[in-house]
Amino acid sequence: MGDRSAVIKPLKGAERAALDRIVRDAGPRVYAYVRRVFPNLDAEEIVSETFFRATRNMKTLMMTERRVFYLLAIARNLCRDGLRRRRPDLIANTELDRRPDEDARPDEVLDDPELRRSLLAAIAQLPDAQREIVVLRLSSELRFEQIAELLHVPLGTVLSRMHAATRRLSIRLGCFHEP
Amino acid sequence: MNPEFRSACDGYRDEWLQLVGGDSTTADLSPSASEHLQSCAVCRTALDESRELFADLRRALRPAPLDPALHRRICDRVARPDSDSGALRERGPWALVATAAAAGFLAFLFSPDAETASSRAETLLASHRDVEAIVAAYGLLQWDASTEYTLGLVGSRIDDLERAAGRESDAPTLLPWTTDDDWDAPAEHADAPAGGMATPRRRLFVDGGLKVCSTCCREREAVDGIASEAKHPAWYSTRILASLAMTMCNASRSG
Numbered sequence: 001m002g003d004r005s006a007v008i009k010p011l012k013g014a015e016r017a018a019l020d021r022i023v024r025d026a027g028p029r030v031y032a033y034v035r036r037v038f039p040n041l042d043a044e045e046i047v048s049e050t051f052f053r054a055t056r057n058m059k060t061l062m063m064t065e066r067r068v069f070y071l072l073a074i075a076r077n078l079c080r081d082g083l084r085r086r087r088p089d090l091i092a093n094t095e096l097d098r099r100p101d102e103d104a105r106p107d108e109v110l111d112d113p114e115l116r117r118s119l120l121a122a123i124a125q126l127p128d129a130q131r132e133i134v135v136l137r138l139s140s141e142l143r144f145e146q147i148a149e150l151l152h153v154p155l156g157t158v159l160s161r162m163h164a165a166t167r168r169l170s171i172r173l174g175c176f177h178e179p
Numbered sequence: 180m181n182p183e184f185r186s187a188c189d190g191y192r193d194e195w196l197q198l199v200g201g202d203s204t205t206a207d208l209s210p211s212a213s214e215h216l217q218s219c220a221v222c223r224t225a226l227d228e229s230r231e232l233f234a235d236l237r238r239a240l241r242p243a244p245l246d247p248a249l250h251r252r253i254c255d256r257v258a259r260p261d262s263d264s265g266a267l268r269e270r271g272p273w274a275l276v277a278t279a280a281a282a283g284f285l286a287f288l289f290s291p292d293a294e295t296a297s298s299r300a301e302t303l304l305a306s307h308r309d310v311e312a313i314v315a316a317y318g319l320l321q322w323d324a325s326t327e328y329t330l331g332l333v334g335s336r337i338d339d340l341e342r343a344a345g346r347e348s349d350a351p352t353l354l355p356w357t358t359d360d361d362w363d364a365p366a367e368h369a370d371a372p373a374g375g376m377a378t379p380r381r382r383l384f385v386d387g388g389l390k391v392c393s394t395c396c397r398e399r400e401a402v403d404g405i406a407s408e409a410k411h412p413a414w415y416s417t418r419i420l421a422s423l424a425m426t427m428c429n430a431s432r433s434g
Contacts, residue, residue: 016254023253028242031249036240044249048256055257119239138233139240143202159193166196170232 018062023051029140030071036123036135038079046082050075069146072136076150122172130165133158188222191215195222199229 030050034043053074054061064070123131136147144162148155194212197203208216216222245253 019257020254023245023250027245027250027253031245032240032242044252047249048253051253052256115235116239119235123236123240134236135240137200138237139242144197144200145202156193159196162200163192163196166229166232169236170228173232 015058015062019051019055019058022061022067026068026071027051029068030075032139033072033135034075034079036139037128037132038083039124041079041082046075046078049078053078066146068140069142069150072140072142073150118173119169122169125172126165126168130161130168133161134165134169137162188215188219188225191222195226195229199226199233 027047031043031047034041034046038046050071054071061067061070123134126134132151133147136142136150137144142150144158145155148158151158191212194203194208198205198208205213205216216226
């Protein structure tokens with residue numbers, strides 16, 4: 001097997017700087033998405049692989065205004081691929097790989113840690129399809145139309161799932177009103 | 180659910196949701212929704228409480244900055260294209276073999292000088308679906324699909340087409356779809372039928388390829404665009420061969 005590194009052009013100085021900026025800006029949202037929606041996968045490996053694939057088209061990555069959407073689409077495909085094929089390099093190997101919510105970094109924490117724990121527990125117990133939409137809207141900050149595009153479902157389906165998720169969360173957290 | 184929440188309010192729930200989510204403002208509400216909101220105290224209360232809930236959820240879910248070690252790992256990963264995990268494996272020698280086989284077959288198939296090829300093309304053109312599937316596979320190859328899916332899809336289709344054209348396919352000797360050639364999922368070897376081709380595995384590849392195809396918007400658009408050109412064989416063959424040449428060029432650069 002020959003050296004395949006020539007297939008991917010090495011990043012130039014400006015591109016490297018741009019990548020650094022993109023990783024800093026978009027990386028947290030991609031990482032949070034993978035971690036919350038696919039807790040059984042190795043989020044760090046997925047995110048690394050996502051950026052690796054995205055940089056195959058570095059010019060697009062630098063120019064596009066839909067950068068987070070693009071990265072999330074790649075990450076989502078990788079996650080689904082990893083789950084379907086049980087790729088050992090993408091599955092979290094040990095319990096330690098699954099960073100528990102209690103270990104969240106300080107700036108992730110609400111003023112009321114108990115409220116935060118309750119919220120995260122309630123989110124974790126949502127059905128997968130609903131949890132994904134909650135995370136994409138409230139963590140990844142995609143608009144509902146963008147979520148519909150990402151998931152390849154009609155906007156009405158996204159809103160319906162979000163509505164169901166809101167209702168579940170409201171009931172679980174003791175709120176009884178809903179939009 | 181609050182029992183006071185009237186069913187009449189349900190008609191506006193999508194608008195409320197977009198309002199609370201921040202996708203729209205009160206100025207974007209439909210006239211009837213605006214009017215309803217002014218007159219319905221239950222909806223106003225529900226909106227306020229939902230805003231609070233969403234704000235709490237946002238704060239709870241707010242992504243933390245990446246750990247510096249992870250940041251470094253990502254940058255290292257990008258600078259290390261010869262990793263044996265992930266995408267680069269996609270353009271290994273099998274990609275070259277597969278594209279060469281497919282290019283040769285397609286060139287033969289659409290060669291205007293070859294009488295047999297001409298008759299074969301007539302047979303094959305009766306089923307555009309098969310041709311489109313090959314095009315679709317190459318659409319995937321150029322985007323973000325794993326090689327296994329792509330090769331499985333291409334290999335299977337070439338196999339089917341050649342069988343339809345009345346001769347045994349050479350593709351199984353060229354494409355990596357036997358268990359011996361399957362480098363990625365050893366656990367599934369046991370599922371392969373004894374002493375023969377790994378048909379279930381190949382099926383898995385094909386299904387996987389189609390799923391990837393159906394779940395990625397951009398590639399689906401690209402595939403749709405190319406597939407429509409398949410109705411014009413000359414243009415289609417030129418297009419696909421140019422595409423294959425580019426892929427081969429990339430693969431040979433790696434060799």
